[in-house]
Amino acid sequence: xxxxxxxxxxxxxxxxxxxxxxxxxxxxxxxxxxxxxxxxxxxxxxxxxxxxxxxxxxxxxxxxxxxxxxxxxxxxxxxxxxxxxxxxxxxxxxxxxxxxxxxxxxxxxxxxxxxxxxxxxxxxxxxxxxxxxxxxxxxxxxxxxxxxxxxxxxxxxxxxxxxxxxxxxxxxxxxxxxxxxxxxxxxxxxxxxxxxxxxxxxxxxxx
Numbered sequence: 001x002x003x004x005x006x007x008x009x010x011x012x013x014x015x016x017x018x019x020x021x022x023x024x025x026x027x028x029x030x031x032x033x034x035x036x037x038x039x040x041x042x043x044x045x046x047x048x049x050x051x052x053x054x055x056x057x058x059x060x061x062x063x064x065x066x067x068x069x070x071x072x073x074x075x076x077x078x079x080x081x082x083x084x085x086x087x088x089x090x091x092x093x094x095x096x097x098x099x100x101x102x103x104x105x106x107x108x109x110x111x112x113x114x115x116x117x118x119x120x121x122x123x124x125x126x127x128x129x130x131x132x133x134x135x136x137x138x139x140x141x142x143x144x145x146x147x148x149x150x151x152x153x154x155x156x157x158x159x160x161x162x163x164x165x166x167x168x169x170x171x172x173x174x175x176x177x178x179x180x181x182x183x184x185x186x187x188x189x190x191x192x193x194x195x196x197x198x199x200x201x202x203x204x205x206x207x
Contacts, residue, residue, distance in 0.1 A: 005044060005081040005182050010037065013190040020197045030074035032196035037072040037079040040188040044081050045069060047184040048172055055171035057112050058093040081181070083172060088164030091122055091143040092133070101141050104132040109143050113165050122163050131163060 014021070014033060021029035045067050053060050072079035092099055095112040097119070103109075108130035109122045122131040128145035136142050142162040151157045172178055 005048075005083075005178055005185070010040070010186060010189045013186075013193055016190075017193055017197060020201070024197065024200050027074060028200055030077060032193065032200055033077050034072040034074050034079075035196050036189055036193035037077065038069065039192040040185045041069045041071075041079050041081050043188040044181050044185040047181050048081065048083055051177055051181070052168040052171045055114060056166070056168040057095045057115055058089055058165065058168060081185070083169055085167040085169035088167055091163040091165045092141060094165045095119070096122065096133070096143055099133060099141070101133060101135065104130075106130070109133060111143070111165070124161055124163060126161065128161060134160065134162075136162065 021032065024032060048067060049060055068082045068084070070080040070082060091109075091111055091113075097110050098105060099109075107121065109132060110119045111122045112119045122143045124131075124145045126147065128147045131143050131145050133141055134144040144160050144162050147159045147161060149157055149159045172181065
């Protein structure tokens with residue numbers, strides 16, 4: 001699952017600063033634009049993380065596998081923010097209670113997935129037992145349910161399902177959320193470009 005946000009809508013700012021950019025010269029001007037684009041995309045990255053954090057209770061370090069910036073260069077004045085995540089995040093990270101190892105509460109584990117929603121029991125859409133805290137094969141702990149199962153000889157061989165919450169990247173699947181992040185990039189671009197030009201002009205003048 002991935003979302004791409006382009007650094008569009010900055011042409012007007014570049015046009016407004018065209019005189020100063022021309023004074024810097026081709027390569028210096030292009031470097032100034034590329035640096036401003038990359039700094040603006042970094043602001044968009046922070047805003048994307050804030051939006052996901054406001055929507056879901058999972059810690060920010062669990063929200064995205066990658067929030068990557070495809071950086072602009074002087075030779076290619078295009079930048080992009082790419083957000084990618086797993087289909088789900090372990091439900092234990094959504095304020096699971098209790099969350100201590102090998103805990104089997106009679107009523108099951110409860111979680112709070114979204115900040116604006118109340119706590120609710122952790123259940124599987126496939127049925128199964130009451131949820132409990134168990135150890136993952138790869139290490140660490142998760143919220144599990146047990147499903148009654150038998151092997152081909154009729155011997156009981158239960159299966160365990162680890163429950164997942166939504167990937168918080170879903171907070172940015174809405175068009176309006178993506179537009180908000182893109183707007184933050186645009187808002188940041190003009191002041192960043194001004195800063196880059198202010199730094200470069202004195203050096204050009206030999207100061």
